[in-house]
Amino acid sequence: MAVACGATAALTLGPLAHSGAADRAAPAVTGPGIGSGVQVRAEDSCRDPEASLGPSSADGPAVAAIKARGRLVVGVDQSSYRWGYRNPTSRTLEGFDIDLARAIAKDLLGSEDLIVFRTIPTNQRIAALESGKVDLVVRTMTINCKRIRQVAFSTAYFQAGQQVLAPKTSAVTGYDASLDGKRVCTAEGSTAYEALERKSFGAVYKDRGDGGPADEDRLTVPNQLDCLARLQMGEVDAVVTDNALAAGQAAQDPAVELKGRPFTTEYYGVAARLGNDDLVRRVNQVLVQYRQSGAWTRAYEKWLKADLPGIVGPPAPKYRDG
Template identity: 50%
Template sequence: MSGYRRGWGGVAGMAVACALAVLGALVPLRDDPASVAAADPGQVTRAHYAATQDTGTCSRPERSLNPALGSTSGAAVARIKARGKLRVGVDQNSFLWGFRDPATGDFAGFDIDIVKAIAKDILGDENAVQYLTVPTVDRISAIQKGTVDMVVRTMTINCERIKDVAFSTAYFTAGQQILTSDNSSITGFNDSLRNKTVCTATGSTGDDKLKAGAHGATVMRVANQLDCLVQLQLGLADAVFTDNALGAGQAAQDPTVHLVGRTVTEEPYGVAMNLADTDLVRRVNQVLNTYRADGSWTASYNHWLAQDLPGIKPPAPLYK
């Protein structure tokens, strides 16, 4: 395991967190990309995709396009090959998932391993990637505007989002949970939050859950989840409400905080793409099938996540 695996604790952890939180809004694509037309397919395409995802009620939004039942080398894949780079929206603030290795400045983490597998399959080179760091709230617009080909950023598949973007099959399942300091009286997502301040990222599923009911807490909203860890460390927030996967990464950075209570949602993560790019969705699903089957998923999980999130298996793909 790399030397930075558990080296970000206490005050040092806060300093790194602050630096990354600032950088998250500033880092452009590594190469200056050629201009690309906006790729929002419009309301008709969005409505059609949402309808084909699930008839009637939306009960399994993680169902995606079967790579065996359509093209995996159409216009979207051809566009990427012609460019010679895969443009991907990622996070550089989520330790273990998508972050900058402080020793090299390169992107690393569980999500980044998936990006590399996709680039390797499409372009023959895992490093043929242009990374763009995108705040949580801007993930969907970056896809619709054609700024990126896809977002791989601990993005939960849900019924509302499938109206606006297409998702791959789920590659991980997490859940919303409370992260707080060791000396806190907060015991979970319950009435122990009353009169406390809870931090979450704008546009996240945690934000949606808090809007539905915050157990008497004051909600602090920030652009990126790591900003919440900074607020907790500074004493400006009493707790963070986030995916337990992200919370585990924050606890790994700072040993004075920990997850409490139980998960209160089910959060299937998927690779998000433009609704018009059906061949790319199928291609990514094909890559993920191989990634699960050949041991790559398990190897990445063991390296990044097993210590903090033990006992998790890759979710089986679901198709429409």
């Protein structure tokens, strides 16, 4: 199998354009690419972590700071094919998440040039927000109860699920007993790693810290694409990751495939620093327009449909009081 290229962090500028948004407008109709809002009480937020703040186009301190700086700084990936990856010909960042980040920037700043992309590994997404290195993270980041205590999420913009990726010739059949004794790679800080912590089916999935075989195989890696490289080199037997990411990896390498069925239901959200409520509301307003205008559907058809067919639209947004 061809070995996937490793990725390094970079800082780039990308073009954007402006579009307006109505204050606190919520989707009123449903259909491909359009969801309907569901109001949820704040006290239910951990039971239903996808519930976010209501949309608004009003400026607040976080939005004002971005406007004063004149740039929106967004943490993204550069190694997830179809989501956030560097085009090898143009060297520009492209993908579904990149398009969404640009839509947010165009609403905030009204210019196609006023966005800075900072590529960050999976295990540094939360730290990048907490340190102020980035304003937002748009990087296939799953919303869950643990993370909503660390960062503030927008409404969900994509539904995914954990699944197993392995060579087509492998005896691994999915997230089941066929993983017993197999070396399984995950990204550090990912929900896949947490799933294996809860139930591993006997898989070897973490570094032992004792210099043994697991340490040599480096089963836990900073970036998900590193798992594909290790699978290609025979250092691990399988990968557990979001099926949305795994589909892109399978598209890169015809010798691997998704095994079994997704064993979780997860939702991606745009992440902001805790307390930046006005920025979260503004992102939610952008997402209202992104769903209703057909921009979500166009991005899906451009980047994801070939590898993830059959998705009729984004998840319906859920809002909590306040």
